Every structure is written in structure tokens, then in C-alpha cells.
Amino acid sequence: MSEAMPVLEVRGLRKSFGAVDALVGAELICPAGEVTALVGDNGAGKSTLIRCITGVYPPDGGAIAFKGAPIGFASPTEARALGIETVYQDLALVEDLTVWQNMYLNREVEHGIGPFRWLDRRRMIAETEAKLERLLVNMPPVRAKVRRLSGGQRQSIAIGRAASWGSALVIMDEPTAALGVRERGAVEALIGRLRGEGVAQLVISHDLEQVMRISDSVWVMRRGRTIARWRTREVDRTRIVAAIAGAEG
Ligand SMILES: Nc1ncnc2c1ncn2[C@@H]1O[C@H](COP(=O)(O)OP(=O)(O)OP(=O)(O)O)[C@@H](O)[C@H]1O
Numbered sequence: 001m002s003e004a005m006p007v008l009e010v011r012g013l014r015k016s017f018g019a020v021d022a023l024v025g026a027e028l029i030c031p032a033g034e035v036t037a038l039v040g041d042n043g044a045g046k047s048t049l050i051r052c053i054t055g056v057y058p059p060d061g062g063a064i065a066f067k068g069a070p071i072g073f074a075s076p077t078e079a080r081a082l083g084i085e086t087v088y089q090d091l092a093l094v095e096d097l098t099v100w101q102n103m104y105l106n107r108e109v110e111h112g113i114g115p116f117r118w119l120d121r122r123r124m125i126a127e128t129e130a131k132l133e134r135l136l137v138n139m140p141p142v143r144a145k146v147r148r149l150s151g152g153q154r155q156s157i158a159i160g161r162a163a164s165w166g167s168a169l170v171i172m173d174e175p176t177a178a179l180g181v182r183e184r185g186a187v188e189a190l191i192g193r194l195r196g197e198g199v200a201q202l203v204i205s206h207d208l209e210q211v212m213r214i215s216d217s218v219w220v221m222r223r224g225r226t227i228a229r230w231r232t233r234e235v236d237r238t239r240i241v242a243a244i245a246g247a248e249g
Pocket residue numbers: 017020021022040041042043044045046047048049
């Protein structure tokens with residue numbers, strides 16, 4: 001399908017919850033520098049697939065390879081350590097903290113040795129500015145509390161944070177579902193910029209217009225299975241809709 005190096009490759013993934021077979025043969029390839037769209041009806045298995053990739057759920061069968069090496073993530077921490085970051089719909093930002101504090105949440109930089117340690121506030125502020133300025137069009141003040149930011153700014157901060165930590169793969173669950181047209185445009189621009197930097201991005205979206213605008217390939221899931229995959233430029237919306245509904249594949 002693609003000439004680019006696959007950062008992530010999923011083969012025949014299976015996962016059941018009791019009697020519910022959530023995944024019965026999921027496939028996925030996410031190449032570097034590409035936006036891979038994952039689509040499918042409610043309950044198709046998209047979230048379960050992402051949770052298996054990121055170590056939240058152990059799969060029952062199948063294989064996941066990251067940069068060509070097989071992985072069996074035991075925890076989300078391991079996935080993060082390898083460079084897989086996920087932006088969930090709730091964004092995991094702390095409203096009462098500033099932009100820079102959110103950027104360094106659980107990754108605080110300290111000065112000094114032994115008991116004589118303190119947070120290197122100045123460095124964290126400067127680095128947040130440097131990292132986000134490169135990616136964001138309308139950069140909010142890094143000292144502003146997240147509570148005061150617009151929905152689009154929050155989403156951009158969450159994606160920017162995910163991308164800033166040397167991530168090879170950024171996974172986004174409905175990144176613009178709650179946004180207006182302009183804010184959606186800003187987030188899509190950010191996704192475009194990350195693509196230019198060689199980051200592999202996996203985007204779950206119900207918005208097929210958006211899928212056509214931003215993705216390089218589209219993977220369709222239905223009832224736990226990958227049933228279709230295309231290069232985006234070689235498919236149209238009608239065919240994707242038909243596949244989601246089960247008329248194809
Ligand atoms: N923790 C769980 N326990 C039991 N069943 C689950 C669990 N998580 C998901 N399922 C079931 O697995 C199937 C796949 O669900 P999943 O959430 O992965 O679909 P989805 O494609 O992400 O849907 P949506 O677009 O609504 O988020 C569904 O039948 C769902 O009810």
C-alpha cells in the first residue's frame with residue numbers, strides 16, 4: 001500500500017470481553033509522515049484496537065510490531081516510553097494548571113542533587129514556548145491556565161504535548177468532534193505540520209469530509225474486523241460510507 005516505513009503494524013488482532021468479540025481480525029499499518037484514518041460505525045472496535053496498541057488491554061491474539069519489532073505492551077507507560085502517545089477525547093489536561101505545567105505533567109524537570117532539588121520552572125516555560133511555537137498557529141500564553149483557553153487551543157495543546165515528547169506515533173480519538181469550523185481548521189493545520197515532521201498519526205474520525213481532507217490512507221473496521229483499506233486519493237466518500245455500512249468488503 002505504501003512505500004514509507006511502517007511505524008506501526010497490526011496483524012490479525014483479537015480481543016474478547018467475555019462473550020463479546022470486540023476484535024476478530026484487526027489490521028493496521030501506520031507509516032511515518034502519514035496520517036492514517038481509522039473509521040467505522042459505533043461498536044466496530046476502533047477504541048478497543050487503540051487500547052490494545054497502547055497497552056491498556058492485552059490482546060488475546062495477533063501481532064503488533066513497532067518499527068519492525070514485535071511488541072507486547074504490558075502497560076500504557078511502556079507504550080509511551082517507546083514513543084506512542086494518545087490524545088483521548090477528554091484530553092487529559094488539568095484545567096487549573098497553566099499550559100506549561102500541563103506540558104510537563106508527570107515529566108517535571110528538576111534542578112540540583114539529592115534533597116536539594118527544586119523544579120526548574122524557567123526551563124520548563126522556555127521549552128514549552130519553543131516546542132509549541134513551532135507547531136501552533138495561535139499560540140496561547142504558556143502561563144495561562146488551561147481553563148481560560150478555547151476548545152481548539154486545548155486540543156492543540158494536547159496534541160502538541162503528545163507530539164513534543166519525541167513521539168513516533170500520535171494517536172488521536174476524534175480530535176475535532178467538539179470544535180467549530182475555524183478551530184477545526186487550526187487543529188487540522190497542526191496535524192499537517194506534524195505530518196511534515198515525519199510523525200506517524202492515527203486519527204479516529206466520524207467526519208468523512210475531514211478524513212478526505214487530512215488523511216493519506218483510510219482503514220475501515222466493521223464488527224471487529226478490518227474490511228477495507230485505501231489510499232485516500234484513490235477512494236471517495238460514498239465508497240467509504242458503503243464499507244462502513246457493510247455494503248463492501
Ligand atoms: N471494556 C469492555 N467490556 C465489555 N465490552 C466492551 C468493552 N469495551 C468495548 N466493548 C465492546 O466491544 C465492541 C467494540 O467496541 P469499541 O468501543 O471498541 O468500538 P468503537 O468502534 O470504538 O465504537 P465508538 O465509535 O462508539 O467509540 C462493542 O460491542 C463494545 O460494546
